[in-house]
Amino acid sequence: xxxxxxxxxxxxxxxQRLADGVAKQGDMELVGVVDIAPTLSIRAMFDSGxxxxxxxxxEENKPSFQAEGFxxxxxLDDLLSRVNIVLDATPGGVGMKxxxxxxxxxxxxxxxxxxxxxxxxxxxxxxxxxxxxxxKDYLKLTSCNTTGFIRAVDCLDKAVGIERVVxxxxxxxxxxxxxHRGLVDVALVEKVPNHxxxxxxxxxxxxxxxxLLVHVPTTHGHIISILATPKRRIKVDEALQLxxxxxxxxxxxIAKGFNSNAALFRYARDRGNKRADMYEIAVFKETVVLxxxxxxxxxxxxxxxxxxxxxxxxxxxxxxxxxxxKEAVHLTNKYLGLES
Numbered sequence: 001x002x003x004x005x006x007x008x009x010x011x012x013x014x015x016q017r018l019a020d021g022v023a024k025q026g027d028m029e030l031v032g033v034v035d036i037a038p039t040l041s042i043r044a045m046f047d048s049g050x051x052x053x054x055x056x057x058x059e060e061n062k063p064s065f066q067a068e069g070f071x072x073x074x075x076l077d078d079l080l081s082r083v084n085i086v087l088d089a090t091p092g093g094v095g096m097k098x099x100x101x102x103x104x105x106x107x108x109x110x111x112x113x114x115x116x117x118x119x120x121x122x123x124x125x126x127x128x129x130x131x132x133x134x135x136k137d138y139l140k141l142t143s144c145n146t147t148g149f150i151r152a153v154d155c156l157d158k159a160v161g162i163e164r165v166v167x168x169x170x171x172x173x174x175x176x177x178x179x180h181r182g183l184v185d186v187a188l189v190e191k192v193p194n195h196x197x198x199x200x201x202x203x204x205x206x207x208x209x210x211x212l213l214v215h216v217p218t219t220h221g222h223i224i225s226i227l228a229t230p231k232r233r234i235k236v237d238e239a240l241q242l243x244x245x246x247x248x249x250x251x252x253x254i255a256k257g258f259n260s261n262a263a264l265f266r267y268a269r270d271r272g273n274k275r276a277d278m279y280e281i282a283v284f285k286e287t288v289v290l291x292x293x294x295x296x297x298x299x300x301x302x303x304x305x306x307x308x309x310x311x312x313x314x315x316x317x318x319x320x321x322x323x324x325x326k327e328a329v330h331l332t333n334k335y336l337g338l339e340s
Contacts, residue, residue: 003029007083015089021308080105113143126313130325133317148301161231167211170223188215221261247338250280277305
């Protein structure tokens with residue numbers, strides 16, 4: 001069977017991880033990546049000794065790459081003639097402009113959480129609403145933290161049904177290296193409800209959600225607490241068993257050193273994960289408790305890599321590679337090493 005051909009537009013924090021994720025899929029071919037300047041990410045890719053084919057946005061971008069000795073395969077227009085779908089990981093707002101180029105070439109596209117929802121036909125999550133993305137031309141992923149806690153809520157919902165959730169997000173203020181954001185001594189509170197709670201209801205309209213978001217001066221991971229109201233009473237051990245069986249959820253113990261976002265980052269780095277990336281969200285075991293009939297728990301969301309699996313699910317849906325969500329996510333998980 002021939003492989004579907006995928007391109008990545010924007011080789012930054014998310015784009016480079018999407019490229020790696022696609023390259024691991026046995027039924028997909030990464031045709032190339034597109035950027036506008038020889039950034040640190042581009043330099044690191046070439047210095048790794050295994051660069052992906054490089055395309056530039058337009059002819060005007062070529063000289064800066066060629067001056068650095070980076071070979072250029074062509075322009076975005078050339079790439080669009082060679083792919084079935086593109087993963088747009090450009091800064092928020094740029095994807096909407098790029099969409100016109102994709103439409104002109106009749107190429108499907110998947111956009112990231114920074115774009116407005118109207119950029120796409122479907123607001124997409126691989127586990128929670130895969131069927132809605134099948135055959136669609138344009139999908140948009142939920143944000144990193146929304147992707148993470150929807151995984152956890154959906155995991156419970158499929159087993160026992162969830163009526164409503166209340167979330168508190170302790171959000172990293174910037175990605176590593178975003179020095180322009182500054183280092184500030186502040187925990188910045190947004191009004192309730194946060195957009196992540198609203199987004200969950202767009203993906204899972206049968207669940208009532210509200211939540212609080214607090215920005216804190218860290219760079220690795222979001223910490224999210226969730227108070228879920230199940231349709232039937234669920235025991236802590238049952239919830240932990242459900243989480244443990246989910247390929248994209250890792251149950252960790254504070255008593256064993258997993259006591260922070262930094263501890264999880266260090267664990268991934270020491271384990272040898274590229275860039276210390278983790279595709280899985282982590283559930284802190286000691287935080288899973290009952291409050292009356294409600295289940296309370298806390299997760300860590302690794303914001304840089306967490307959307308990679310769901311984006312690849314989106315490729316499978318948009319190109320109708322699999323029409324059954326279980327089959328689709330199984331293949332994505334298998335190729336990413338999330339299933340034994």
